Amino acid sequence: MSRPTVAIIGAGASGALTALHILSNPQGPRIFLIEKRQGFGVGVAYSTGNADHLLNVRAGNMSAFPDQPAHFTDWLRDRDPDLLAAGFVPRRTYGAYLSGLLRAAAMSDRAAGRLMLVNDEATSLIIGEGRPRLRLAVGRELLIDALVLATGNGAPEPPYVPDGGLGASPRYIADPWAADAFRHVAPEDAVLLLGTGLTMVDVALTLKSIGHEGPKIAMSRRGLLPRRHAAPVAVPPDPLPPLPPVLSAALRIVRRHVKRYHEAQGDAADWRAVIDALRPVTRGFWQALDTPTRRRFMRHLRPWWDVHRHRLAPVVADRLTAMLESGEITLKAGRLRAFALEGTGARQQVAVQWRPRRGNADERLDVAHVVNCTGSGGDLSRNGPPIIRSLLAAGLALPDALGLGLDLDGDGRLIAADGCSGRFYALGPASRGAFWEVTAIPDIRVQAQQVAAAICRDLG
Numbered sequence: 001m002s003r004p005t006v007a008i009i010g011a012g013a014s015g016a017l018t019a020l021h022i023l024s025n026p027q028g029p030r031i032f033l034i035e036k037r038q039g040f041g042v043g044v045a046y047s048t049g050n051a052d053h054l055l056n057v058r059a060g061n062m063s064a065f066p067d068q069p070a071h072f073t074d075w076l077r078d079r080d081p082d083l084l085a086a087g088f089v090p091r092r093t094y095g096a097y098l099s100g101l102l103r104a105a106a107m108s109d110r111a112a113g114r115l116m117l118v119n120d121e122a123t124s125l126i127i128g129e130g131r132p133r134l135r136l137a138v139g140r141e142l143l144i145d146a147l148v149l150a151t152g153n154g155a156p157e158p159p160y161v162p163d164g165g166l167g168a169s170p171r172y173i174a175d176p177w178a179a180d181a182f183r184h185v186a187p188e189d190a191v192l193l194l195g196t197g198l199t200m201v202d203v204a205l206t207l208k209s210i211g212h213e214g215p216k217i218a219m220s221r222r223g224l225l226p227r228r229h230a231a232p233v234a235v236p237p238d239p240l241p242p243l244p245p246v247l248s249a250a251l252r253i254v255r256r257h258v259k260r261y262h263e264a265q266g267d268a269a270d271w272r273a274v275i276d277a278l279r280p281v282t283r284g285f286w287q288a289l290d291t292p293t294r295r296r297f298m299r300h301l302r303p304w305w306d307v308h309r310h311r312l313a314p315v316v317a318d319r320l321t322a323m324l325e326s327g328e329i330t331l332k333a334g335r336l337r338a339f340a341l342e343g344t345g346a347r348q349q350v351a352v353q354w355r356p357r358r359g360n361a362d363e364r365l366d367v368a369h370v371v372n373c374t375g376s377g378g379d380l381s382r383n384g385p386p387i388i389r390s391l392l393a394a395g396l397a398l399p400d401a402l403g404l405g406l407d408l409d410g411d412g413r414l415i416a417a418d419g420c421s422g423r424f425y426a427l428g429p430a431s432r433g434a435f436w437e438v439t440a441i442p443d444i445r446v447q448a449q450q451v452a453a454a455i456c457r458d459l460g
Helices: 013-023 071-079 081-086 091-106 198-209 247-268 271-276 279-288 291-309 314-325 386-393 428-435 441-459
Strands: 005-009 030-034 115-118 122-126 133-136 141-143 146-149 191-194 216-220 329-342 349-356 363-367 369-372 413-415 421-426
Touching: 005 013, 005 141, 013 030, 013 091, 013 441, 071 081, 071 091, 091 115, 122 386, 146 386, 146 441, 191 198, 191 363, 198 216, 198 314, 247 271, 247 291, 271 291, 279 428, 314 329, 349 369, 421 428, 421 441, 428 441
Parallel strands: 005 030, 005 146, 030 115, 146 421, 191 216, 191 369, 216 329
Antiparallel strands: 122 133, 133 141, 329 349, 349 363, 413 421
């Protein structure tokens, strides 16, 4: 009897880890692991060649496998003990770890005849008589029994203000991760960085590494910057109690927990340890919130969550501080109002109309380039890859109520327009609306294991 077949779209961390967990089941299905980019196992996040781009999680918490917490540190110790001692390693090193795991699995006996690597882009799913057919960009069709969307972060949402033609000009850099994103940026050019989170920090470091010396202006509504990681605490806080599905009450509990931790441990306590202790309860808390409460979280608390939960490696935080103190980066809090292109050719400038936070009048900035550093966009019908746009158009998938990703059941199955959940799954950023925290390896590795288990159960 032949094995069923699952297609995994995306071979970054989410897709690679899902494939590895499926392969660990001797009775599991065959796998088509499909990736449009060069390289399997690295994705956008871990394919950066810039040594200044470090992991935002300590190496000790970056194992690919939930039940083998020392797996990555053991791998790193054998190859570069000095990097292990630093705590936060280059993202390209972690990419080498993931791609090595996938390469070893592909060569193993358990993967013989089960793992097929496909360097192409999935564009649509055809449902008719018989098994679903997955169409690829080159025109090839694959017969499958299940589908996994592991497509990673979507493109950033464009700024929804009058842009005066900026969006269609080379002065606007929509994707800072594109290989040639900064080819038009001269060393002395003034650059506006939209967003003040982790992507902005990466872009600022990239610009510095390629010799950019001009002004870098980072702007967001609140002007909040990611906090830095601190040294691990000697005594961790007590586990958090269950959080009620009321934002104000949950916030009081977390603040009280921080206060009691400081009272018990004094200077040895650190609020970061309490924030980290939220990880085991975050998913349940999010799923207990109704949609209006989730919307209030997104509007009022998400900016604060992001900067406290997703922090910078200390050495990166030091570099950011030095760039701020030297004036190389200027931080602005405010709201964009409009863009206009002025002049032509090499002398063309972008006039930026914006209003400072709590200000009553608009102000103007003149820059040479605008870089979108706002991070992953949620509207997959516009910003998602072709396969997701196709599934949405066909009613085989639905956006979640907040527009963060796709509507899923508790096991990560897509919920279709008719309310049914079939053998189509999603994980990683596309599942944020259902599970919220699914962007870091400590969360993705658990989700990948759970989705793989669901697939093996569903396919028998």
